[in-house]
Amino acid sequence: MEWLVAWLPWPAYRALDTLMSQGGMIMWVIFLVAMATLFLALQRWLTWRYLPSRRAPAPGEREALVIKAEYLRSLNRMERGLPLLKALVMITPLLGLTGTVTGMMLVFDGLSLGSSADPRQLASGIARAILPTFASMAVVLLGMFFLSLWQRQVRRTLQQNQ
Template sequence: MVLLLEAINALREFLDTGGQVLLVIAVITFAMWLLILERFMFFFGNYRKYKGEVLNRWHARNERNSWNAEQIRQAMISRAGIKLNSNLPYINVMVALCPLLGLLGTVTGMIEVFDVMAITGSGSARSMASGVSKATIPTMAGMVGALSGVFASTFLQRRAKREVELLEDKLLLDH
């Protein structure tokens, strides 16, 4: 219990040194990773069952060579593609938003530095330290959040594209 309280206090101190923007970056990054984990759970869990159902429905058809059958095949592939790409645009938006929020943190931190300089009338490093940390920590956090999301997002997009192509191959017209 003591260790948990120490961790919470350390996190609180870190968020205080980074300013309000750091909290927003943390919330966005957390939401992004929730969506990423949801996509991973879908790919490695629910999609296999869904793919099996689609293949069973297709192979249960008596007729698979007509124009109507091709339209049904394309609709099945399209629905699977929609399911596979669900939430990926939101993840990409959050990935793009993280560095922009980091830049906002940089600007607000530098404004604080200039305020301190205007109030004290000097460029004392001690008086500017708080503003400098509020300028650099959100930038770092925004970049870390964006980079972690870029790798996951790229993996998920490639996986979705590959799964759609594999499904297309399995739903051949003459089989």
């Protein structure tokens, strides 16, 4: 976690460290999935900006096939990261659920060991257990937004240029 100190200002690092320690180890996995989702979204955005426009060639023009091949190759590059983004969107809720189940197991394990059943401690433990689910839902919403955005862009581009 020392590498985060170099990247984040102190208050942001402290808040992130507190959040991650409350949610357990699964929160770091959810954090990595969120970073991968943002990376794929940024990569797709940069790729989309350099997508060549398909100009309508004159009939009988020899380079028409070369232009069309280059255009289809660039569209293929555009769709390249979408299956990975789909997989991340599908896996993230399961990661959150896993974090919640393991957190609830720790809460009930603490109760079974004979510690007092203080309602405040129980509520605090349950809130900590639900934290991974909340974080995973936020990451899923972000991933679904970018996934639907890029799928719509690819579909629209293919329909316009056929």
